[in-house]
Amino acid sequence: MKKFTTLLLTLLLALGCVSGCGKGSPLDPKNPVTLTMWHNYGGDMQESMDYLIDQFNSTVGKEKGIVINVTAISSGSELNKSLTMIANDDPGAPDMPDIFTGYPKIGILFQEKEMLVNLEDYFSEKELDEYVEAFLEEGRFDDGGLYVFPIAKSTEILYLNQTLFDRFAAETGVSVDLLATFEGLAELSEKYYAWTDAQTPDIPNDGKQFYAADSWFNVAEVGMVQLGTSLFTNTWQLNLSSDTYKQIFNTIYTPSVEGGFAIYDGYSSDLSKTGDLVCSTGSSAGILFYGDTITYTDGTVENVTYNIYPYPVFEGGAKTALQRGGGLMVTKSDEKKEYAACEFIKWLTSSEQNMKFIEKTGYLPVTKQAFEQDMAAHMETLEDARIKKMLTAVLSMYEEYTFFTAPNYSNLDADSAAYETGFKALLTGERSKFLAGSSVSAEAALNELRK
Numbered sequence: 001m002k003k004f005t006t007l008l009l010t011l012l013l014a015l016g017c018v019s020g021c022g023k024g025s026p027l028d029p030k031n032p033v034t035l036t037m038w039h040n041y042g043g044d045m046q047e048s049m050d051y052l053i054d055q056f057n058s059t060v061g062k063e064k065g066i067v068i069n070v071t072a073i074s075s076g077s078e079l080n081k082s083l084t085m086i087a088n089d090d091p092g093a094p095d096m097p098d099i100f101t102g103y104p105k106i107g108i109l110f111q112e113k114e115m116l117v118n119l120e121d122y123f124s125e126k127e128l129d130e131y132v133e134a135f136l137e138e139g140r141f142d143d144g145g146l147y148v149f150p151i152a153k154s155t156e157i158l159y160l161n162q163t164l165f166d167r168f169a170a171e172t173g174v175s176v177d178l179l180a181t182f183e184g185l186a187e188l189s190e191k192y193y194a195w196t197d198a199q200t201p202d203i204p205n206d207g208k209q210f211y212a213a214d215s216w217f218n219v220a221e222v223g224m225v226q227l228g229t230s231l232f233t234n235t236w237q238l239n240l241s242s243d244t245y246k247q248i249f250n251t252i253y254t255p256s257v258e259g260g261f262a263i264y265d266g267y268s269s270d271l272s273k274t275g276d277l278v279c280s281t282g283s284s285a286g287i288l289f290y291g292d293t294i295t296y297t298d299g300t301v302e303n304v305t306y307n308i309y310p311y312p313v314f315e316g317g318a319k320t321a322l323q324r325g326g327g328l329m330v331t332k333s334d335e336k337k338e339y340a341a342c343e344f345i346k347w348l349t350s351s352e353q354n355m356k357f358i359e360k361t362g363y364l365p366v367t368k369q370a371f372e373q374d375m376a377a378h379m380e381t382l383e384d385a386r387i388k389k390m391l392t393a394v395l396s397m398y399e400e401y402t403f404f405t406a407p408n409y410s411n412l413d414a415d416s417a418a419y420e421t422g423f424k425a426l427l428t429g430e431r432s433k434f435l436a437g438s439s440v441s442a443e444a445a446l447n448e449l450r451k
Contacts, residue, residue, distance in 0.1 A: 026336045029065040033340045035098040038072040040079045040326070044360040045152075052353055060347050066340040071097060076326075080106055087113065096331050099341050103326050104138060104408045107148045110329070111141055117330040118145035122342035131349070134403035135366050139327050141408060148327035149345050151354070152363035154285040155323045155403060156218060156311050157393050159268075161294070163304035164278045168192055179279065182223070182251050183315045185211050189260025192278065205259070205435060212262035212271060214282035216252070216423050217416040218322055223248040225404055226317030236409050238419060240450045248314060249449070253442040256427045257434045263427045275302070281311060287362035287390045306386070308393040310401065323403040325363065362390055371398045422449065 027033065041049050053068050061067055072079070072094075083102060085093035087109040096115070110116045119139075120128070123146075128136065131150065139148030158179060168174065172195055178184030189210035197207030213219045224231040227244045239245065255261040262271060268280030269289040275296050290306045311321040328348075330341040347353060351369040355378050358365055365375065375391060382388045397403075406412060426449055430440050 025064070026339055027065040027343075029063060032061075032065040032067050033336050034067040034069055035337060035341055035344070036069055036071045036095075038074075038079060038082075038097045038100040039070065040074060040076040040101055042073070042075070045357065045363075046073060048357045048360070052348060052357060056344060056347055061344070064340075064343060066344060068099075068344055076102075084109065087115070098331050098333065098337055099344070100329055100331075101151070101326050102148070102329060104141070104148050105410070105413060107139070107327075107329050108141060108408060108410060110331075111143075111145075111147050115332055116147045117332055117338050117341070118147060119149050119330065119342060119345070120146045122339060123346070127346065130367050130369065132366060132368055132371065132403070134323055134405060135325075138324065138405040138408070148329055149349065150325060150327050150366040151349055152358050152361070153323055153325035153366060154283045154363055155321045155394060155397065156214075156222070156281055157284050157390065157397075158279055158281050158309040158312060159272065159286075159290060160279040160307050160309055161272060161275075161277070161304055162307045163302070164275065168195060168278070171195065179309055180312060181315050182219070182248075182312050185279070185312060186251055186255045186260070189255040190258060193255075193258065193260040207259055208276060209262040209271070210260050210278045211255075212264055212268040212277055212280045214268050214280065214286070215416075215420065217419045219252070219281070220245065220248055220419070221406065222311070222320060222322050222404075223314045223317070226314050226320045228318070232407060236407070236411065236415075238415060240446075246446060249446050250442050251314065253427070253430070253445060257430045257440055259431070263424050263431070265424065283362070284364065284390050284394055285362040287386050290386060306389075308389045310393055310397045319397075319401040321397060321401050321403055323405060360384070360387075362387060364391075364394060371395065 037053075039049060050070075053070060057067055072082070074082075079100070080102065082094055083100065083106050086096045087106075107116060128146075135150040135153050136146060139150060140146050160179065165176070169176070172191060174188055174191060178188050192210040193207035195207075197205065200206055221231045224239070224244055227247065229239070229242065229244050231239055231245070233239050252261065256263055262268070262277060264271060267286070267289070268277060268282055269286060271277035272280065272290065273294055275294040287308070292303060292305070293301050294304050295301050310319075313319055328345050330338060330345070332338070348357070349366055351365065351367045351374050354365045354367060355370055355374055359378070359382065365371065375395060379388050379391055382391075426445055430445055433440050
């Protein structure tokens with residue numbers, strides 16, 4: 001009996017260790033750890049972040065022994081400048097914070113020098129499963145580790161001046177259904193240009209443009225994925241030689257040359273404010289740049305209504321949209337600080353806190369619960385109708401679309417900028433030739449772009 005009791009006690013102790021003797025918390029509420037944090041959030045997002053950090057410090061942080069101390073708030077460019085100095089060990093570089101915000105491109109600099117925490121070391125599989133996988137994916141680097149944790153995301157959507165469109169549709173009979181595809185946008189733009197041009201028969205070629213993209217690089221990148229391939233080769237060269245890219249280029253070429261698409265150096269919301277554009281694709285975070293009036297060049301002001309539609313798809317393609325956004329990174333230090341930083345991130349990015357953080361912005365939450373349960377109820381209390389419309393469109397995209405992440409390679413920004421510049425210059429030149437009566441050719445222009 002004594003042997004049995006001893007064996008039973010041993011088994012119970014073993015079972016206890018199986019369920020609770022793993023790596024425990026290194027925190028001590030009596031000796032709290034203070035973490036420094038840098039972020040680039042301004043305006044309403046700064047106000048929300050300040051509120052949430054105060055709330056954390058006075059509740060969960062106090063209970064667990066964690067104090068978050070924000071030591072730098074600056075623009076993204078200034079923050080990146082300081083972080084780059086640290087990564088390069090430049091003379092005069094500031095001390096590295098324990099937690100900081102940024103995009104994956106800055107994270108790569110630190111990860112290559114083994115200065116970042118792989119956040120999967122502090123998150124269980126069950127915890128990570130609570131987040132939208134595509135949003136996590138952007139923060140994973142080549143070694144498979146998770147180094148940038150999502151806090152606020154954006155996707156691309158279609159902004160429509162419904163007032164101008166309805167006026168156009170009433171006289172021409174066009175359907176709003178054509179907005180679902182890029183080919184439909186091309187058709188609408190040609191009809192709109194012709195319709196507006198005809199209103200001043202004594203002035204040739206003064207039709208108005210219908211559509212613009214904030215990023216033609218994104219249109220190409222997303223379009224290639226929609227059509228089942230990629231804009232990039234295995235060696236990170238732009239894949240412009242395929243028939244798939246040719247479909248994308250040809251769809252954009254004719255309306256751009258003939259005047260229906262705007263090739264513009266700036267954000268499309270600028271053209272929308274003056275009534276020089278009916279619709280555009282751009283970041284969901286840009287929703288606050290769209291108001292309820294437009295001011296024509298003669299000073300006339302008109303009240304208008306904007307509506308939001310899902311991102312268009314190239315014909316034959318799958319419903320796919322780009323997602324992107326900054327995130328939180330944790331500096332390698334010691335177990336206590338790393339653990340504490342991840343406890344703060346878990347709290348901050350949970351649905352309740354995350355919805356508070358982004359409620360006054362055009363950004364998106366990052367958890368499945370927010371999309372599948374909390375967002376619909378949250379929208380009922382929103383005061384800004386613009387954000388409500390945007391979230392409604394994005395919710396429909398969450399249900400029907402696949403979100404994908406741009407690749408994290410070091411030259412992505414340079415390659416996208418070079419493409420954008422070259423693409424716009426080419427189509428602007430083709431438009432000038434067209435207006436001058438010279439012959440233009442999509443095939444010749446495509447060959448020029450491929451050089």
